[in-house]
Amino acid sequence: xxxxxxxxxxxxxxxxxxxxxxxxxxxxxxxxxxxxxxxxxxxxxxxxxxxxxxxxxxxxxxxxxxxxxxxxxxxxxxxxxxxxxxxxxxxxxxxxxxxxxxxxxxxxxxxxxxxxxxxxxxxxxxxxxxxxxxxxxxxxxxxxxxxxxxxxxxxxxxxxxxxxxxxxxxxxxxxxxxxxxxxxxxxxxxxxxxxxxxxxxxxxxxxxxxxxxxxxxxxxxxxxxxxxxxxxxxxxxxxxxxxxxxxxxxxxxxxxxxxxxxxxxxxxxxxxxxxxxxxxxxxxxxxxxxxxxxxxxxxxxxxxxxxxxxxxxxxxxxxxxxxxxxxx
Amino acid sequence: xxxxxxxxxxxxxxxxxxxxxxxxxxxxxxxxxxxxxxxxxxxxxxxxxxxxxxxxxxxxxxxxxxxxxxxxxxxxxxxxxxxxxxxxxxxxxxxxxxxxxxxxxxxxxxxxxxxxxxxxxxxxxxxxxxxxxxxxxxxxxxxxxxxxxxxxxxxxxxxxxxxxxxxxxxxxxxxxxxxxxxxxxxxxxxxxxxxxxxxxxxxxxxxxxxxxxxxxxxxxxxxxxxxxxxxxxxxxxxxxxxxxxxxxxxxxxxxxxxxxxxxxxxxxxxxxxxxxxxxxxxxxxxxxxxxxxxxxxxxxxxxxxxxxxxxxxxxxxxxxxxxxxxxxxxxxxxxxxxxxxxxxxxx
Numbered sequence: 001x002x003x004x005x006x007x008x009x010x011x012x013x014x015x016x017x018x019x020x021x022x023x024x025x026x027x028x029x030x031x032x033x034x035x036x037x038x039x040x041x042x043x044x045x046x047x048x049x050x051x052x053x054x055x056x057x058x059x060x061x062x063x064x065x066x067x068x069x070x071x072x073x074x075x076x077x078x079x080x081x082x083x084x085x086x087x088x089x090x091x092x093x094x095x096x097x098x099x100x101x102x103x104x105x106x107x108x109x110x111x112x113x114x115x116x117x118x119x120x121x122x123x124x125x126x127x128x129x130x131x132x133x134x135x136x137x138x139x140x141x142x143x144x145x146x147x148x149x150x151x152x153x154x155x156x157x158x159x160x161x162x163x164x165x166x167x168x169x170x171x172x173x174x175x176x177x178x179x180x181x182x183x184x185x186x187x188x189x190x191x192x193x194x195x196x197x198x199x200x201x202x203x204x205x206x207x208x209x210x211x212x213x214x215x216x217x218x219x220x221x222x223x224x225x226x227x228x229x230x231x232x233x234x235x236x237x238x239x240x241x242x243x244x245x246x247x248x249x250x251x252x253x254x255x256x257x258x259x260x261x262x263x264x265x266x267x268x269x270x271x272x273x274x275x276x277x278x279x280x281x282x283x284x285x286x287x288x289x290x291x292x293x294x295x296x297x298x299x300x301x302x303x304x305x306x307x308x309x310x311x312x313x314x315x316x317x318x319x320x321x322x323x324x325x326x327x328x
Numbered sequence: 329x330x331x332x333x334x335x336x337x338x339x340x341x342x343x344x345x346x347x348x349x350x351x352x353x354x355x356x357x358x359x360x361x362x363x364x365x366x367x368x369x370x371x372x373x374x375x376x377x378x379x380x381x382x383x384x385x386x387x388x389x390x391x392x393x394x395x396x397x398x399x400x401x402x403x404x405x406x407x408x409x410x411x412x413x414x415x416x417x418x419x420x421x422x423x424x425x426x427x428x429x430x431x432x433x434x435x436x437x438x439x440x441x442x443x444x445x446x447x448x449x450x451x452x453x454x455x456x457x458x459x460x461x462x463x464x465x466x467x468x469x470x471x472x473x474x475x476x477x478x479x480x481x482x483x484x485x486x487x488x489x490x491x492x493x494x495x496x497x498x499x500x501x502x503x504x505x506x507x508x509x510x511x512x513x514x515x516x517x518x519x520x521x522x523x524x525x526x527x528x529x530x531x532x533x534x535x536x537x538x539x540x541x542x543x544x545x546x547x548x549x550x551x552x553x554x555x556x557x558x559x560x561x562x563x564x565x566x567x568x569x570x571x572x573x574x575x576x577x578x579x580x581x582x583x584x585x586x587x588x589x590x591x592x593x594x595x596x597x598x599x600x601x602x603x604x605x606x607x608x609x610x611x612x613x614x615x616x617x618x619x620x621x622x623x624x625x626x627x628x629x630x631x632x633x634x635x636x637x638x639x640x641x642x643x644x645x646x647x648x649x650x651x652x653x654x655x656x657x658x659x660x661x662x663x664x665x666x667x668x669x670x671x672x673x674x675x
Contacts, residue, residue: 018486058486108494112517116463123460123641125634126473132633133626137618141402141640142365148641150452172516173456274481282477289476291484293467299492 006033007316008050010040010071012060020057023298024305028055031309037061044070053078053312055305059086068095076315078308079325081295082106082162085217085244089327099325100311103161105303110294111165114212114242117266117288118154118170121238122147122210126288147209147236147263150174155208157201157224158215158243159185166212167193178204205232210240217244225249230256238264242294245271250281257284268293338657350377351660352394354384354415356404364401368649372399375653381405393417397656403430412439420659422652425639426450426506428669429561429588443669444655448505449647454558454638455509458586461610461632462498462514462554465582466491470632491553491580491607494518499552501545501568502559502587503529510556511537522548549576554584561588569593574600582608586638589615598624601631612638 009032013019020028028034032053040047048070054061054077061067063077068091076098079087084101092099120126123146131139154170156163159181167177170193177195179185184197198204201224205211211233215221225239226249233239239262241248250271256262264286273292275281281289295301311321331341353376357363363380364372372378376397384391392414398407400423405411407421409432418441423431426447436443464470467490475481475488498514500507503525511521514537521539523529528541542548545568549555555577559565569583570593577583583606585592594615600606608630617636625631639648651667658665 015487017483021487108518109492112463112493113467115517116460116467116469119456119460120464120469123457123634123637125460125464125632126470128634128637129470129632132618132635135621137621139635140359140361142359142367144635144637145640145642145645146637148453148643149456151643169513169516172513173459174452274476274484277479277481288469288473290467290469290472291476291488293469293472293490296489297467297492298489299495301489 006031007052007312008033008035008047009312010035010037010051010054010061012037012057018058018060020055021301021305024302027302027305028309031313049073052076052316055308055312056080056087063087063092065091068092068097076100076312076321078102078311080301080304080308082110083216083244084325085246089325093327098315098321100308100315100321100323101325102304102307102311103323105300105307106295107161107165109297109300110162110214110242111169113268113290113293114162114166114214114240115169115173116293117240117242117268117290118210118212118238119149121240121264121266121288122149122152127285147238152176152209153178153207155179155198155204155211156195157204157211157213158221159195160214160216162242163212163214164189164193166214167195175210178207180204201229202232205229206234208237209234210238212240213243213247215243215247217246221247223247223249225253227252227255230261233262235260235262237262238266240266242268245269245273254280254284257281257286264288266290337661337663350375351396351656352377352379352391353397353399353656354379354381354395354405355399356381356401362402362404364399365645368646371649372653375657388414396420396660397422399652399656400424400431407431407436409435412436412441420444420656420665422655422659423669424648424652426454427561427588429590431669433669433671442659442665444652444659444665444667445669446648446651447667449644449651450639451505451509453641453644454506454586455513457612457634457638458506458510458556458558458584459513461584461586461612461634462556462582463493465584465608465610465632466493466496466554471629491582493554496520496553497522497551499523499542499548499555500539501525501548501555501557502565503539504558504560506586507556507558508533508537510558511539519554522551524548545573546576549573550578552581553578554582556584557587557591559587559591561590565591567591567593569597571596571600574605577606579604579606581606582610585609585611585613587613589613589617594625598628601625601628608632610634612636 051071056079079101082101082103153176156179159179179195180198180201224247266288268290314321395415396417396419398421420442423445497520500523503523523539524542524545568591610632612634
């Protein structure tokens with residue numbers, strides 16, 4: 001790197017549908033020379049040599065072998081968000097490139113989204129809002145009753161930082177908390193939120209009034225919730241998904257909702273996003289779908305960028321990364 | 329129906345033993361939009377002879393002397409002087425929910441009629457509703473759902489953002505049972521909590537939720553990202569939030585109302601929302617309920633409206649039925665009435 005020149009950071013685009021937010025650009029430009037994919041593709045050879053870092057925003061740019069080969073100086077890829085399922089971690093590592101995600105910035109916002117969906121589904125918020133503003137307002141009070149949240153059982157599948165923050169919130173709503181996780185949490189952590197460990201997911205599914213999915217997407221969690229799991233759930237239960245669409249067998253979910261195998265679902269994530277406009281899930285009355293709200297607040301998105309920059313600067317300076325992700 | 333035994337205090341058991349008929353209780357309607365739920369009928373009919381307003385009006389001469397209680401469900405039937413005068417044996421009015429602003433307490437008291445409500449059972453669900461509205465508004469949940477299911481949606485834009493709840497400042501107006509439960513929930517979201525109340529809460533209660541007392545409402549309004557109304561409707565809280573108060577609020581703030589429509593100057597609210605004086609509103613209560621279909625509040629994108637469902641869960645509605653029944657039976661037996669409403673100032 002030339003003396004006095006800022007390191008070159010490659011991003012997909014700025015602004016537009018999926019681009020880096022304009023409000024983040026001044027902060028990024030303080031630390032980096034920003035290059036978009038468009039600029040890179042116009043002058044691959046010269047620009048390719050200079051790029052030392054990539055900042056992934058909503059999973060773009062796509063990281064493949066071709067791109068990695070054309071960026072000989074690349075040291076680090078920072079991801080906006082915590083999920084890394086869109087990256088081939090082994091491939092990236094094989095090029096000697098470090099990877100980082102942004103777990104701190106994500107957890108509170110995503111936990112808030114989970115609770116927002118749980119409450120909205122329990123109290124039928126979207127349904128009754130639409131009734132309230134409808135021209136005819138035809139309804140029967142007895143028909144729009146919701147489910148009482150206090151005293152109900154919440155089953156959290158995946159008790160990482162996000163899952164734990166959900167438990168903290170749910171405890172304040174006087175919910176009973178069960179959880180299933182690869183590993184059991186420490187006793188003090190369990191006690192702080194009054195959570196009971198379910199080694200087998202079946203036990204959680206059978207007891208929960210609300211099942212909240214907060215796992216990472218891995219080969220083990222792909223279609224974690226299928227026909228069998230849905231049938232284990234109570235017919236009065238609600239499924240909430242804030243992890244990844246692929247964690248749920250979508251066709252099985254559709255059938256379960258249509259036939260009353262479970263009461264309702266609230267999905268912040270689907271496969272794909274958005275769903276095709278003729279998808280049957282969109283037509284159901286007992287579903288709430290949100291456009292991957294997870295971290296979509298001004299504060300959380302800015303914190304994500306800050307966390308990414310922290311990781312990138314650490315990598316470029318040969319220091320330990322605050323949130324490095326290694327291929328497992 | 330089996331009686332408990334000779335010495336129990338249940339009105340119905342004593343009447344059964346005495347071979348009397350069940351007490352006549354006036355209700356607005358059965359089934360239909362706001363009527364007594366079909367699910368609850370079995371329970372009620374074991375204890376009372378239910379008379380609908382329609383039946384009463386058709387047979388006033390016979391029924392007026394028989395009716396000893398009124399079962400007020402969804403603020404109906406409306407109880408005016410004419411009705412009270414024509415029911416000489418009316419002893420008790422049991423009202424569902426905690427709010428009693430729809431009842432003329434002075435009138436009823438002057439006729440020696442007792443009143444009961446169901447104050448505590450509604451608190452948790454109503455606090456939950458307050459949080460549900462706060463979260464839904466902040467994260468643009470209703471708008472988001474519409475986008476997710478709309479036939480025109482091709483992609484989800486990256487710059488479509490909501491407002492962060494965790495760590496934000498919540499100002500609670502009215503820190504009674506419901507307001508306090510809201511504070512307990514908000515604390516778990518690491519929210520900073522300010523509150524305004526007729527009286528300051530005890531230090532331990534404040535510390536438990538990290539709530540800071542604001543003697544003057546102005547400071548609370550200026551500092552809050554979310555302002556939640558959880559007051560009782562009284563002459564003092566009527567139009568508590570008007571043009572002045574809305575202008576004190578941050579332009580990025582959201583107003584959440586789970587108390588009564590009349591606590592807010594609705595016209596001032598419409599103007600404030602249209603002119604971006606505040607960011608958004610989420611209302612479980614309006615005036616009237618429902619709003620006329622051409623009301624501007626129904627058309628604003630930054631407004632969520634729910635049809636007064638604060639306590640509308642199956643479980644809670646059941647408990648309300650049981651509590652109201654208990655209050656009526658006690659009132660008719662001349663025993664101390666659980667959840668009796670004495671005077672407005674006790675609220």
